[in-house]
Amino acid sequence: MSTILFDTEVDNELEMLIKKSTKTLRIGLFGLGVVGSGVWRMLETKRDEFYDRFGIDVEITGICVRDPLKERDADLPQDIITADANELLCDDSIDVIIELIGGRYEALDVIEQALRSRKHVITANKLILAHELPRLRKLADRNGVNLFYSASVCGSVPVLKALDDLRIGDKIISLQGIVNGSTNFILTSMTNYGLTYEQALAEARIKGFLEADPTLDVSGQDAAQKLSVLIYHAFGKHITPNNIITKGIECITADDVARDSKNGNVIKFIASASLDESGELIANVQPKALPRSHVFATTSDEFNALEIITRYAGPQILHGKGAGSFPTASAVTSDMVELLREQY
Ligand SMILES: NC(=O)c1ccc[n+]([C@@H]2O[C@H](COP(=O)([O-])OP(=O)(O)OC[C@H]3O[C@@H](n4cnc5c(N)ncnc54)[C@H](OP(=O)(O)O)[C@@H]3O)[C@@H](O)[C@H]2O)c1
Numbered sequence: 001m002s003t004i005l006f007d008t009e010v011d012n013e014l015e016m017l018i019k020k021s022t023k024t025l026r027i028g029l030f031g032l033g034v035v036g037s038g039v040w041r042m043l044e045t046k047r048d049e050f051y052d053r054f055g056i057d058v059e060i061t062g063i064c065v066r067d068p069l070k071e072r073d074a075d076l077p078q079d080i081i082t083a084d085a086n087e088l089l090c091d092d093s094i095d096v097i098i099e100l101i102g103g104r105y106e107a108l109d110v111i112e113q114a115l116r117s118r119k120h121v122i123t124a125n126k127l128i129l130a131h132e133l134p135r136l137r138k139l140a141d142r143n144g145v146n147l148f149y150s151a152s153v154c155g156s157v158p159v160l161k162a163l164d165d166l167r168i169g170d171k172i173i174s175l176q177g178i179v180n181g182s183t184n185f186i187l188t189s190m191t192n193y194g195l196t197y198e199q200a201l202a203e204a205r206i207k208g209f210l211e212a213d214p215t216l217d218v219s220g221q222d223a224a225q226k227l228s229v230l231i232y233h234a235f236g237k238h239i240t241p242n243n244i245i246t247k248g249i250e251c252i253t254a255d256d257v258a259r260d261s262k263n264g265n266v267i268k269f270i271a272s273a274s275l276d277e278s279g280e281l282i283a284n285v286q287p288k289a290l291p292r293s294h295v296f297a298t299t300s301d302e303f304n305a306l307e308i309i310t311r312y313a314g315p316q317i318l319h320g321k322g323a324g325s326f327p328t329a330s331a332v333t334s335d336m337v338e339l340l341r342e343q344y
Pocket residue numbers: 030031032033034035036064065066067068070099100101102103106124125126151152155322323324325328
């Protein structure tokens with residue numbers, strides 16, 4: 001005998017059924033700074049679309065920061081913010097940890113603990129990846145979870161995915177590129193507006209392209225970390241940044257820029273890697289004078305570019321915004337899409 005339900009009871013029953021059948025992917029977000037706040041906004045915006053496409057409700061259920069009392073934008077969810085990492089890492093209902101706190105050892109703890117607890121990890125932390133990538137990938141594999149890190153190199157530009165595909169389907173011979181937006185901004189300002197190095201550095205700081213301590217960028221260490229990750233995907237070799245010959249841009253003067261300009265050249269900060277005939281890897285990061293006709297000469301300001309030369313396809317160029325809140329958040333979100341495709 002069927003039961004007759006009144007309208008409100010039907011509504012309640014339907015709601016219960018929908019709730020029961022809705023799968024939720026619960027996210028613990030570490031960091032609510034430049035990138036973290038962009039990720040929060042993008043995932044909130046895309047939530048309904050992801051639900052329609054994958055049938056999964058992607059929800060940020062906890063956010064860990066250093067200072068929970070810091071004043072933040074009013075629409076950020078104060079009630080789920082904590083300073084206690086274990087609240088997220090020990091929560092068995094959390095499926096994914098997005099690590100965006102930066103730095104080396106605290107962030108490494110977060111990533112390792114998350115992987116060991118069988119949580120998928122998405123990170124933008126090139127410093128950790130440059131030193132620990134093979135070990136962390138093994139740790140993820142052993143625990144049957146994914147480790148994604150598209151945002152660690154070239155921001156929004158999908159360079160790692162391109163390298164993965166080309167490495168399998170073709171043969172990568174060499175790569176070179178502009179992989180640090182801050183130093184490209186400085187060199188562009190010196191070239192286009194005749195600024196001195198110090199003036200260009202100050203301008204980059206005003207525009208928010210530089211950390212309080214710009215040493216990592218201008219010395220080339222940041223580019224060397226990114227090159228390490230690129231090399232792993234292009235050639236399957238792990239090489240730490242201290243084994244990459246690195247020369248910074250600190251010594252470049254307005255006179256150097258003017259002299260090169262007179263000769264029809266532009267100075268660009270280039271990270272490059274190739275295999276020699278014996279299969280030996282040659283990798284370096286250094287300023288180079290390139291002809292004005294070179295494709296990198298028109299890569300300006302905070303933009304990044306990567307040229308990949310393969311045996312069969314020849315040269316190919318990827319170009320786009322290499323840093324900033326939304327370009328980097330876009331790469332994190334594309335990792336989330338890949339996770340949804342692979343796992344659900
Ligand atoms: N900025 C970019 O354009 C860019 C591009 C590509 C990759 N990345 C990478 O993305 C990561 C994040 O960079 P960001 O620029 O967003 O940094 P950020 O603006 O300095 O933000 C860092 C965030 O992490 C939180 N935090 C720091 N230490 C913490 C700890 N021990 N425990 C919990 N929370 C902690 C901070 O909390 P409070 O808010 O309380 O201070 C802040 O919210 C880095 O690995 C960076 O290399 C950045």
